Amino acid sequence: MPPRSLVPSVGRSSQAPPLATRAKAEEPIEGEDHLGVAPPPNYCWGAKRSRTNNNNWRDWSNLGDGPLGLIAERVLAFDVADYLRFRAVCRPWRHCSTEPHTHGGLDRRFHPWRWVLLREPLAAPNRRCFLNSFTGEFIQVDLPELLDHELLAVTPEGLLVLLHDHNHVRLLNPLTRHVTELPPLTMLLPSKDHVMLSYFNIDDFLATGSGIASDDSTVVLCFNRFRILGMAKPGDDHWILLKYNHDGFTDTPLMFAGRFYYVKVDGVMALQICPNQPPRLEVAAKLNMHVSPISEGLHLVNSCGDLMLIHRQIVPLTSPDKSCYQYDMYRVNLDTGTLLPVKSLGGGAGRAMFWGMHCSFSVPLEVFPSGSISADTIYPSFDFTERSLLEVGAYHLLDGHIERPSGLLQRPNTLVDCLSLSNTVDDE
Known part of the structure; x- marks a missing residue:
């Protein structure tokens, strides 16, 4: 059953009051574990505290199975964590929504x-x-x-x-x-x-x-x-x-949109699984570049639904204040089988990529404090040599500018440090 500790420590950017204030409280079912539904604390990134008027209280628990079922479906379509909170509010809300454990573990509706x-x-x-x-x-x-x-x-x-x-x-x-x-x-x-x-x-x-x-x-x-x-x-x-053989290029193979991808000298390879046929690997996109496995690396990442390739190179130093590391990013066009150079990660207010040797993720800037993260920027994890040697803390795609990290930290004291450490597998 869902753990009791699934309680937000940092609130979402939402004007809606917490679910616990919108339905009649009810004693939990004996033997059933529940999510905490306490309202988030005051320190919220980009969020304002909602205000409720007790004089306008309604018994939302008796809304009816039809409307409640529709609300439950829409909540689940957005996020499974909110869905679990929805089910934890009261018995009627729980009865009108699907129990996740009655479905197989591969049902994508319930995946976080x-x-x-x-x-x-x-x-x-x-x-x-x-x-x-x-x-x-x-x-x-x-x-x-x-x-x-x-x-x-x-x-x-x-x-x-x-x-x-x-x-x-x-x-x-x-x-x-x-x-x-x-x-x-x-x-x-x-x-x-x-x-x-x-x-x-x-x-x-x-x-x-x-x-x-x-x-x-x-x-x-x-x-x-x-x-x-x-x-x-x-x-x-x-x-x-x-x-399979990755020719020493791939440190980060990737599952993207239900397909396995990795890189070798022939290009970006994809796994094909077809009914009644043995699985096979085929070229999904040509590299059209010369890559040395000794001084260069190719890393696949998912940037908000786009398959991207980061070309990491060690280049000769041109001046003492420059880094010997250079990065180029490409969008993998699976329709044409080509690589397209990009200088932006997209998004309304911009996105940033936290890039790890073994896992990566991108985040939108608007949900974090202003100025804490830069748009269209790659932040390497502590797995990478250039991060641990204090040479590269951030790489700006637009102009190629590199920010050096402030130092090696046993414990992160900035948001960037925290997120860079989160996808570090080996920082010893």
Whole structure:
């Protein structure tokens, strides 16, 4: 059931009063866990506190199944966290809305795809913060599964890829707490590699690039270090194995719009899964550039629904105040199979990209304090050498200007530091 700790610590930009003030309070059902629905505290990014008039109170709990059902559908279409809060208000609201656990764990309606898991070195072992990359809201969630599971990856759908006893693979929805069982790793790795599970090293089993395929029934598990893909459906007893070669270019394979992508010398490659046919890899876009795997890197990222490629280069220094790192960004046009240079991340007030070696996300500027983040800017995580060597803290796409970071911080003290640390996998 949903965790009690799903209470906003930073409010959304909304004029509507909290759900708890809009419906008649009711005692919880015995044995059923509930979300907290306390109103957000006063410190809200870009939000104003709503005001209610007790003289205009209405018994919204008796609105009727028809209107309530329609409201529930629209709330769910926007965000599953709000939907869980909606269901937690009272018994009538809960009865007119669908229980997430009655549906399979791959049902996209209940996936927290807007929420980004934030890494916090000093957090409790079973508690994590999540950021809504559309609204700027933060929530804390208790996840007792993290006490006895390894976290291998977070999928684009917001699901956690977990490993239990170094063998059993599970998908966890961190908000609904729905667990999906998948075949064990021993049914994917060749027999000669099973010994690696006995001497388990999390760095070998980072599953960046994993996610749910476009058929909404297949899970794609990627181990980029081994250059293997596994495909299985819930209830299967084995994985379908597919090996690939990335020529040393791809540190960040990506699931985008239900398809697996990675980069090799031939171009941007895509996984095709068709009924009654073996899965195959094909070229989705040509590179049309020479790339050295020694001094250059190619990184795929999702920028608010656009598949982007970042070309990272080490270039000769032209002056002491310049950096030896250069970045070019391209939009991958899947219709024409070409790369288009871009200098903007789009968005009304602008967007910024927090770019990690293993995961990335973009955020809109309007939901954060003015001046805290710059538009059309790439912020590298602490995974990258240029960030840890204090050479690149931010790269502005429009003019190529580079900001140097203020220092290496054991604990972040700015918003940029916090978000840059959140997608850092290895900062030791």
